[in-house]
Amino acid sequence: MSKLALITGASSGIGKATAEAFADLGINLILCGRRLDRLYEIQESLSEKVKVNILTFDVRKKEDVEKALHTLPEELRAIDILVNNAGNAHGLGPIQDGSTDDWDAMIDGNVKGLLYVSKTIMPWMIARQKGHIVNISSIAGKSTYPNGNVYCASKAAVEAISEGMRLDLNPHGIKVTNVAPGAVETEFSLVRFKGDDKRAEAVYKGFVPLTAQDVAEIIAFTVTRPPHVVIADMTLFPVAQASATVLRRNS
Numbered sequence: 001m002s003k004l005a006l007i008t009g010a011s012s013g014i015g016k017a018t019a020e021a022f023a024d025l026g027i028n029l030i031l032c033g034r035r036l037d038r039l040y041e042i043q044e045s046l047s048e049k050v051k052v053n054i055l056t057f058d059v060r061k062k063e064d065v066e067k068a069l070h071t072l073p074e075e076l077r078a079i080d081i082l083v084n085n086a087g088n089a090h091g092l093g094p095i096q097d098g099s100t101d102d103w104d105a106m107i108d109g110n111v112k113g114l115l116y117v118s119k120t121i122m123p124w125m126i127a128r129q130k131g132h133i134v135n136i137s138s139i140a141g142k143s144t145y146p147n148g149n150v151y152c153a154s155k156a157a158v159e160a161i162s163e164g165m166r167l168d169l170n171p172h173g174i175k176v177t178n179v180a181p182g183a184v185e186t187e188f189s190l191v192r193f194k195g196d197d198k199r200a201e202a203v204y205k206g207f208v209p210l211t212a213q214d215v216a217e218i219i220a221f222t223v224t225r226p227p228h229v230v231i232a233d234m235t236l237f238p239v240a241q242a243s244a245t246v247l248r249r250n251s
Ligand code: 8X3
Pocket: 137, 138, 139, 140, 181, 182, 183, 184, 188, 244
């Protein structure tokens, strides 16, 4: 029987690439995001391969998350794989100059949003005594870099939540995988720098960054292991990167 995956932040970047990789594996999809037009496009392109449902909500809005997920009929609550991908960075600068709106956006989206979505779906997995939760963290969650402060904190929280989920869901046979990429070229930096495309492009200059597809392949690998195997934690870098702060660029 085909598996069913729900992916948040599916309208672009790693979320979209994961949807494509899962479709290639014959995994049916529930794609969640804020941008309906983009979700429709992805639905259209993947519907030849698998069943694709879409839900629009903002993970930061607790009531909206609950309401949207509860519109799913019984058969679409049998979610085998939850990919908690929605999240973003807002700003990069000294903590003393940080914007409280940016802090709210990162903590509400990257941390609380992940929790809200999981809160509804975990009981459905527990009822079936199976499931796999993949949380998209970051190297920023393992190592704080200068000016990363609150973004790094939000991803450190994701790391702790992955660990907490693994411990607490262990009696129920639910797999939990934490994926921590380094530099991936997506809309990430454009969002972080509030549409400043020159600054965003400079982040990926002088080396070959990871692509969203590279990360999606890893996610696809983690969800296709045998039933008794779980990849707890996966860190991936472009070859030019050695840590959160060491990255070799051609001058
Ligand atoms: C994205 C990677 O190094 O810009 O989370 O924080 S990094």
